[in-house]
Amino acid sequence: MAKIVFGMNVSLDGYVDHDKFAPDAALFRHWIxxxxxxxxxxxxRHMYEIMRYWDEDRPEWTPDLRDFAAAWRRQPKWVVSRSLKSVGPNATLVGDDTEAAVRRLKDELPGEISVSGPGLAGSLTELVDEYRLYVHPVVLGRGKPFFAAPRPRLRLVASDLIGGDVIRLTYVPGGCVQFIRDELACPGPCGGRFRLWNPADEPTTLPQSAHRASAGRKRHKK
Incomplete structure (x- = not known):
C-alpha cells in the first residue's frame, strides 16, 4: 500500500508561493x-501546468536541473482536472470521483505518492498519510496557505535542518495538535489553545493579568 505525502516549501507565516523560495544547492539535491x-x-491542473516546465530541455540548465527534469519525466503522474482534455508524457488524466481514484492508487501501488498543491491536498485530507513543511526564513504576509480547509489534527514526528536555513517539519494525522484558522488547539484533556503568530495581525489586547504583571515589573525596576 502506498503512502500519500504532501510536502511544499512554506513561509514562516504559513504561505506557499513557488516564486518566493529559491532553494540552495543542498535543498535542491534533496528535492531531486x-x-x-x-x-x-x-x-x-494549476500545479501540473507549472511543472510542465520540466518537460522540455533548456540550454541554460545545470547538471542538477537536468537531473531533476529526468527524474520528473520518468515518474508516473496523475492529473486531477475536469477542464483539461489531454496531458503530457507519462501522465494520466483523472476526472470524476477523485477520492475513489486515489484510494485505488493507494491500495494497488507501493512506495510514496506525492500530492502537489494545497487545494488538492485539502480535498484528500482523509487519505494523506504525512505532511512535510519545508519552512523557509521568509515572511510573505499573504498568499495561499499550506493548509486548505479542513485542517487535520496532526502530530509532529520529525524535524530536520536541510541546507543552510530550511527546517523540514514532518507531521502525521492524529495527536494533540489541530489547526483551527490561526490557532493551534488541543482536543485532549488540556483544552489548550495557542495563537499562531502572524505579522499581519493587529496588536492584541493583553489580559488584565498580563497588565498587572507588567506593571509589577515596572514598579520593581523603580
Missing part, C-alpha cells in the same frame, strides 16, 4: 532525491 524515490505524483 525525493522525486527519484517517488512511485508517482498527483497534481491539480
Amino acid at each position: 532525491e525525493h522525486v527519484h524515490g517517488l512511485t508517482g505524483s498527483l497534481y491539480g
Whole structure:
C-alpha cells in the first residue's frame, strides 16, 4: 500500500508561493532525491501546468536541473482536472470521483505518492498519510496557505535542518495538535489553545493579568 505525502516549501507565516523560495544547492539535491524515490505524483491542473516546465530541455540548465527534469519525466503522474482534455508524457488524466481514484492508487501501488498543491491536498485530507513543511526564513504576509480547509489534527514526528536555513517539519494525522484558522488547539484533556503568530495581525489586547504583571515589573525596576 502506498503512502500519500504532501510536502511544499512554506513561509514562516504559513504561505506557499513557488516564486518566493529559491532553494540552495543542498535543498535542491534533496528535492531531486525525493522525486527519484517517488512511485508517482498527483497534481491539480494549476500545479501540473507549472511543472510542465520540466518537460522540455533548456540550454541554460545545470547538471542538477537536468537531473531533476529526468527524474520528473520518468515518474508516473496523475492529473486531477475536469477542464483539461489531454496531458503530457507519462501522465494520466483523472476526472470524476477523485477520492475513489486515489484510494485505488493507494491500495494497488507501493512506495510514496506525492500530492502537489494545497487545494488538492485539502480535498484528500482523509487519505494523506504525512505532511512535510519545508519552512523557509521568509515572511510573505499573504498568499495561499499550506493548509486548505479542513485542517487535520496532526502530530509532529520529525524535524530536520536541510541546507543552510530550511527546517523540514514532518507531521502525521492524529495527536494533540489541530489547526483551527490561526490557532493551534488541543482536543485532549488540556483544552489548550495557542495563537499562531502572524505579522499581519493587529496588536492584541493583553489580559488584565498580563497588565498587572507588567506593571509589577515596572514598579520593581523603580
